[in-house]
Amino acid sequence: MMATLVTVLYIVAFGLFITGLMGLTGPKTAVRGNKIAALGMAVAVVATLLRVENNWPLIVVGLILGTAVGIPSARRVKMTAMPQMVALFNGVGGGAVALIAWSEFRTSGGFADTATYVAAASVFAALIGSVSFWGSLIAFGKLQEILPGRPIGFGKRQQPVNLLMLVAAVACAVLAGLGGASQAWMILLLVFAAVLGVMVVLPIGGADMPVVISLLNALTGLSAAAAGVALGNTAMIVAGMIVGASGSILTNQMALAMNRTVPAIVAGGFGGGGVLPGAGDGVERTVRSVSASDAAIQMAYASQVVVVPGYGMAVAQAQHAVKDMANLLEARGVEVKYAIHPVAGRMPGHMNVLLAEADVPYDALKDLDEINDEFARTDVSLVIGANDVTNPAARNDASSPIYGMPILNVDESRAVIVLKRSMSSGFAGIDNPLFYADRTSMLFGDAKKSVTEIVEELKAL
Template identity: 55%
Template sequence: MRPGVAELLYLIAAVCFILGLKRLSHPGTAVSGNRLSAIGMLLAIVVTLFDRAILSFEMIAAGMVVGSALGLWMARAVKMTAMPQMVALLNGFGGAASLLVGGAEFLRSELVGQNLSLDTSITIQLSLLIGAVTLTGSLVAFAKLQELMSGRPITFPGLQALNAAIFLAIVALSVYQISVPESLLWPFYAVCALSLVLGILLVIPIGGADMPVVISLLNSYSGIAAAMTGFVIRNDVLIISGALVGSSGIILSQIMCRAMNRSLTNVLFGAFGGGSAGGSTKTAEGLSVRQVGPEDAAMQLGYAQLVIVVPGYGLAVAQAQHLVRELGDLIEKRGGEVKYAIHPVAGRMPGHMNVLLAEANVPYDKLYDMDAVNGDFERADVALVIGANDVVNPAARTDPGSPIYGMPILNADSARSVIVLKRGMGSGFAGIENELFYNPKTSMLFGDAKNSLAKLVSELKTLS
């Protein structure tokens, strides 16, 4: 290839990524956007095959076949409920790839005794650090989401001081490495090892409820790691795409934090949900809940003009999305209107609940964001809360002592009546009592969400 041609083709690939993201702004154009982005990737890969530095193709071909097969298998096999784990794992792989490329470049220079230029040396250190933190941080997030380890925050006194010390040690070692002309092995291994440990220690104190933020943030890191690799091998398409991914992760983390009314610092270092976080004095003593049977609940739903469904993660865990759709169809057939109110942190990652409902064929124009639907609760006859808890807890508005005080919530309590489908009286992910359940206009339908919904559907069918 003539000099410059490869660069121009890489630029076209970058433009494909940008246009692909742009087309993601509407569900109707999103499929083609994603495919355009994939075409850009294919172009970048093909152009790279013509790179003069590449002398043998066997290992590249082998790696591509193995990686593609595994990736395709994962994408086919994964359940929609497990999407957060899959994204966490993929983030980790991205980080690992950056770590390996940075490491290989460094080891090559050490082997041939070549002195690295200042900028290459700096960016190699950065790609080692960010790649390694992304790798182990993502693996811990994966383990928590997959419930291979407890979702509870794991923390101990001095953890943050230890993290700070490790980080400073990494910086000191990197600066030393950069300042000496030759490439030294021991600081290299130390930086890799310490960064891997740092990734673990940064994520273990974060509770399961805060995983949406962590995944978004790690997504961002994996982008930045790719950009750093771009600096190391001096390739602009890596820098551009890395920056795009980096900004996407940061924006999503911000949206998640805003939805929980917490700062990023608080999420990362607050060890929320450990049981010690509760400053609230409100307990359920002396209050009673009103139970309702499926027949009465179905009656209420059957004669409602407007039903707003508030789905929570409990719905997804029970795999009851399809029954919700069926219930919604029945209500609509009887002349009622059904809307779905989606809180930003309703699932385990940004937009997770929307995917789960879309999988069950709920049309996306019936899914409403919190801000779009909150005004409608007043004229709703029934707010049907399924497996959701903290996102409808009025304490967020009224009780300054509550750990979730100030968090924007769905105004389910302003509906004319509320039906809550819940397994039992256990508290939510944040471990807080919910006074909505004791509200006189609330009736509780206890049981597994799938069972309860099946009963509601069959009761509603008999209603004439």
Template identity: 50%
Template sequence: MSATIIQLAYLLAAFLFIAALRALGRPESARRGIQLAALGMAAAIAATLFHARIVSYEWIVVGAVVGAVVGYPLGMWVPMTAMPQRIALSHAFGALAATLVGVGEYLHSLHLGELARGQVIALGFEVLLGGLTVTGSVMAFGKLQEILPGRPITFRFQNAFNLSVLTIGVAAFAWLIVHPTSLSAAGLMLVISLCVGVLLVLPIGGADMPVVVSLLNSYAGLAAVATGFAIDNNILIIAGALDGLSGLILSIAMSKAMNRSFSNVLFGAFGAAPTAATSGSSAKGEMSTISAEDAALRMAYADNVVLVPGYGLAVAQAQHQARELANLIEKRGGDVRFAIHPVAGRMPGHMNVLLAEAGVPYDKLVDMDDINERFRETDVVLVVGANDVVNPAARTNPASPIFGMPILNVLDAKSVIVMKRGRGTGFSGIENDLFVDSKTSMLFGDAKQSLLELGIEVKNA
């Protein structure tokens, strides 16, 4: 009877996970999706606590307390600017759990002398994927937090070296399948998987971190699938498959949004600071500056205004000021929309979450494909902290590293105002042709303070 109830609870959890993924596909239902996912996970955990294999609850209670103590601050107190790092850490914790389960299950079965070949295969995949996800996620966290250099760290014959290390790990896995009791093969495979995670992320630049985080999410899901097969747990198989597949789909969508292939992301070392010989920049000319008063007048009397948010908006924590400015313009009769590029920010959906947190209505957030058709009718575009996603070189300069990447066509508008802290390049280290275009005026300064000034001037216009 207990086993039947557990499986029914797992079925309910699986249904809630699928419903959550569906709800997460639309901004207006995303909050409900998170709640459904949390309810599904609670049902799965509660059912697992009644499993017959559990003989003692002491360490489970300790784990629950530690998890709550760590998880609550990560969920409640981490600012939106640090959300990509938090997600990378979450992937590391999830993969670490899968890896430890794999190691523990292997040692337990080895002690009992019950190591079946099929179980060893599942455990091997679990440890390989889990181990590389742990260290890969920690490396991604380090790059996003700027503890490690955001630029690619490369050396001669790097790809060949990485492939050789991975081959050794696969060979150890194969040896373990043939000789399941070989502790040396199991230990070598674990060490290699941890090393591969480091080697995988080191040569990837900051511009590709959103794709890397999404891909690591997929690896963590696949590790959970392997865990489910290893310990015969259906909900882990289902949840892991959903997580792995959704992460893969998201990674493909983001690579497409950057006009990049997976191989280029993983092995292309994109994101390095360009040299004069390799940058391929056509950005020549002087930037034209504008005062806050003049910029505010231009927007106050515009019929159509589009705000383009980027990571600079998140760094300045200026999302509330952007919403207030939009409200002031609309009170004067102007129409305001927010243009959302798929890879703006440092994680998938970063700008959507940031602006939704500030109370911007969902119907004001317009995806790239839809907003690009409206720029020709737009009087003023205000770019707040975005760089690469509005760089015209992606369309006009074949020598540019981002050539072919879909961008927001802000230059189709009648005028453009760009808010930047300074004259530096974007996260990928590429000069932006937009900044020196005749249509563009630059408003330098902290985004939060500049938006506050713009709001005051629009109100007084």
């Protein structure tokens, strides 16, 4: 009876997982989707606990500690810090899987008299889980600016070093999985995988960090599925495969959005820092500055305005002010749309989440393919802290590091207003010719303050 009940509960949990994931396809249903998936996880946890015969005190302590740390952290985190929170929580999952694999090795006497598939799944989970944990910690450090955002590595020697760590980790995994092996091989496996995780992510520049987060998330899911095979836990297998598959699809889509391949991103060496003050070619350029009053007048008498949000909007928490501005413009008969680049911000869907938080209608959010044909008919494009995703060098300059990356064609608009704190470059660390274009004006200052001033000017018109 108990085995049947557990099976039924797992099936219910799987249905809730999939239903919840379907809800995450749009801002309107995302909150409900999260709640459904969380309910599914609660059901899966209950079903798993019904199988437990001992170690209840340890389980209770773990639940209490996890709840005490997780809930306050999730509630207090700002939207600007959400990417690093996702990286950290994802890494914890990978670390947990690695520890589970190590525990299985110890309790089974080094996989003595253990089925080959169980040993193989365990060492795979240990390797991938350790890579994900340590790689996620480095990603967290870069996003939190504890570590430099620029690529850090050994240059041309980086890939041979990474390959050496991978070969060493796989060799230790094979030796540990043979059965009855010394625990030293399992420890060395975890150590080499940890070094590999660090060495893979350190050379990756900040511009590629959204893709890296998605990739590490997929790896954590795959390691959890492998651990589920080793433990005979169907819930871990299904949940891990859902995370691994969805993360892999998202990683590929984001890489395509940057016109880059996942291997090229993992090879590292691109982007990060955002500290270059100018083009770096010795040519002095001038920009045209504009006031909030001038910006308000331009948009008030426009037929169509396109808002292009970037990480600068997230930092300033300007999304609510942007929504207030859009309401005033729409009251004057101006059509307002939002252009969302797939890798704007520092994690997948960053801009969508921020704007949904401000109750911006989902229909007004246009992805790159939908909006690019609109720019030629747009009177004013308002770029709020977006740098690399609007850089025309990706189209026009074959020598640019981002050449070939699909961008938002804001330079085709009749007028462009860029809101920035300064002339510093974006996360890719390269200059943006858009800022010096004849049809571009710069409104310097904090994005929230600037948009609020525009709102006040619109009210006065």
